[in-house]
Amino acid sequence: MRELLLEIELFKNWAKPADKSFGEWETEYLHWDRIYHFVNKLIEDSPVEKWSPDLINEFLYILARDNECEIIIDTLIENPPQLLSIAKHSVSFPDHDARWQIAYGLGEINENEQEIKNILKKLLNDDKEYVRIRASFAFEKKGFKL
Numbered sequence: 386m387r388e389l390l391l392e393i394e395l396f397k398n399w400a401k402p403a404d405k406s407f408g409e410w411e412t413e414y415l416h417w418d419r420i421y422h423f424v425n426k427l428i429e430d431s432p433v434e435k436w437s438p439d440l441i442n443e444f445l446y447i448l449a450r451d452n453e454c455e456i457i458i459d460t461l462i463e464n465p466p467q468l469l470s471i472a473k474h475s476v477s478f479p480d481h482d483a484r485w486q487i488a489y490g491l492g493e494i495n496e497n498e499q500e501i502k503n504i505l506k507k508l509l510n511d512d513k514e515y516v517r518i519r520a521s522f523a524f525e526k527k528g529f530k531l
Contacts, residue, residue, distance in 0.1 A: 389423035433470035449482035492523025
């Protein structure tokens with residue numbers, strides 16, 4: 386966990402002066418491999434329920450920054466209980482790039498259908514249109530009715 390927090394801090398330090406004038410600026414970071422390694426380790430070794438609030442926020446931050454490659458959300462999709470657990474925290478997370486990925490991911494898993502439906506309903510009312518669109522796609526894919 387500490388290692389991932391350190392890698393996220395290194396990313397944030399790199400990002401401060403980075404040119405953010407284009408949509409894929411995050412992909413210019415050269416050490417995503419280290420971030421992915423520690424993300425995988427965390428997802429495999431520690432249930433979200435044991436994560437600190439700081440770790441949850443930092444994880445959602447780096448998930449949002451991985452919005453072009455979507456490696457982290459793919460890892461979560463491969464671990465449905467972890468995705469569902471982190472999804473509960475994402476609804477109120479301020480960065481919409483985390484929320485739309487979570488909405489997408491929930492449409493890809495078959496875990497606790499009622500919980501998925503409840504979270505997607507919240508995301509259907511998100512203030513960002515793209516989050517609402519992705520939640521709508523996931524809601525439809527799951528066959529849910531309002």
